Amino acid sequence: MILWQERSDLQSSEEVNRQPARGARDLLPQDVEDNRWICAQLHYVYRRWGYKELAPPTIERLDTLEAAGAIDENVLLKVATRDALGLRPEITASVARAACTRLAGLPRPLRLWYEGNVFQREDVGGHERVQEELQSGIELIGAPGLAGDGELVAILLDTCRQLPFHPEHRPTLLLGHSALFATLLADFPTHQQAGLRQALSRYDMLQLRSLDLSDADRQRAQRLLRVRGEPEAVLDTLSDFSKAAAVDELRALLELITERARQAGVRLQLDPTFLPTFTFYDGVVLRLICKGAHALTPVATGGRYNRLLRHFAPGDRDASGTGFSFKVERLRGLLQDHGTALSGQTDVQVLVTYRPPDNLGGAMACLERHHRALVKAELLPSHKVEEETTQGHASPGPQVLVTYDHPMSREAAMACVQRHRTAQVEVELWPQPCPTLDAALAAWRQRPLPCLEWLTGARDGSVP
Template sequence: MALQPAAGARDLNPLQVEGNRVLSERLAAVYRLWGYDEVSPPRVERLDTLMAGDAIAINDVVRLVADDPLGLRPEMTASIARAACTRLASRSRPLRLWASGTVFQSRAADEGGQFIEENLHSGVELFGVKGIEAEMELLSLLIAAVKTLDLPDVQRPQLLFGHTALMDLVLKPYEGDRRNAIRSALVRFDRLAIEAMDLQLDQREMLLLLLDSRGEPQQQLQHLSNLFGHQPVFQELMRLSQLLEPAAGALGLGLQLDTTFQPAFQLYTGLVFQLVCQGKASPVVIARGGRYDDLVYRCGARGEHAAGVGFSFAIDPIRELLGETPRHAQRDAIVLVAFSPESSLESALRHQSQWHQKGCRAFVELAPVANRQAAEEMATVRRADQLDWIDS
């Protein structure tokens, strides 16, 4: 029998599990305050649903050996969008949903073979709002959720956002394979690839300028207006940034607009964003999201209902940033019930039941303990906060 987990899978210890639970519950409390209802999408889905109309590459999906083409979800948005457009289609819009659960991504391991990344995610989806008002609610909710995580100042959280319409403006002069190659280089921030392309000098200089076009949103929008003239997306992003700046500033959350930012999954058709913190060695992405109207349309919604925005927090990286136990997390006191050779397990179990009726965590040492001192040492080893010693 193999004693090691599959490559990429992890065994979490009780402290890590408790940290994940605390963080998930903090986020869930915020979602509920904002009127979002919990759903539970399946871990297993048909491949065509998981791939979201080829927005997610087949190599990113952990495929299952089954009669039907099935896989494990690499994210939860596609499954929730499917449910919103089928079982929940009769519910009024806006439709506000949240979910928490494990996601699985497949990639090639450095030494060859398959590497499966397994992570706990928590996030929200908002369906049925076409305008910028959806993004205004979504990112306001994101900032409220970040506040509950109690991130230390040293991690300097940054909200980086862009828009697919900005990338379309950059790529407008190009077609076909050249357009795809330029897009790929910009998304990968690959200056060398752009410099090596067979382009006119002014085109190359413009692309390199736009590759470095990121910073304070209002300044960046003014810069883009000078380059491209008035565009409707600029006005929308200006309105959004003006809404977010006060709350973000109060939280110490930086805002940055990046003209060429696009996520790995080509799921989004509008605003795209990610929340980045400074880790011990390198930046860590703790949340991602955006608008995915095309996905909702492919799931069967039409007209004004063919609209969706959402985000998802990656819980495990957040826990690792904060240490195994989130700051200010309250751990329930634990009672060890132990009994001497003159007493009995039956008596210890009755004592345990009394602790449980008071709402206290208590567990029993199942074998008799020689004396109280030994029981106290055992309580320390078992990480109990209190000893209930039964000597008769």
């Protein structure tokens, strides 16, 4: 087998496609840091509720990914192997499979959380497009009824309190019930139910008008579209449509979570025609929606999926599961658009540079002192700085000039000074803020010491 063969006919640089796959994109360093920060906030809530991390594989068998027929195979990205494999379009089915196989012997309830990328394909104007998204979520296995649904919603509301939502985001938790929707559709002609399900769940008036319905059925469907909003009013209206047990389940759930939602600053809305994209849900369903800069943005989706668990554990008639997942990158975009500071944007950071080149060792020692204090410190190479040295030798007296970017950073800068003095290194603190690195370099030109430090990010007066 030939593992490597050097080619003499490599494509010229003009022929190389430098763009990522259609629909894919590169995440820049700050975006990666912000994603990690958001996930860390979510993980903190999950762990507080007793959830443990599970890492299912990115590649699964197609029969697992199709989730008992609930996911159209056309959205799956298939892998070219002898076995029927593909990349996961979501993670719930993989967790359900693991819960019913390798984790089958563990006592219930199982509380699991995960984080990972998911992949889907779609056709846009006749062109295939790949979607890759980062998800973070939880699955609660073996907690049927109100206890499981209540815990799920309570955790979601806790994450809303943990995340830095702004009042203008107006987070709204949309609640529905798959069994209730099915009951409402049962009164319509069987051959029209599939079209009605799609039109009502998408709030598509044009599709609804195109259906061949009697006048009475059309009026009834239009009334259903208007049954959404404030939970108590919707529940009262639903009593005229259906006596389904799902109405009582929703009423009990709302009694349990309404005050918690108020404390979290989350508005509750009931919509009996809401269904998530994937159709393996068979009980309470939910979606967290926020107001973005230009449109409403769904950031989390979930619900109960007992039937999916029983697909993977056919002998367990009592198997139950419920969960939700956050679309982390949508959440990041929502927060970034509002100017919310995430990840390291408010962390103290020290930039260190030096001159002439033979003072590199002194600059590295500066970095080490800050790193030992768990402060971010980064080296700016000597050649990046306009060199104004004195005969290429370190000047006598102070060896480090410490500058800072904001009056509130002065206290943190004093902590930098103290670290150097503890190491018996002579240091000088510039007397006024230098808002930019260029301003710090200008100060350095006035005091040509071997090393310059510019401290940035200490906006809260914290001392590193």
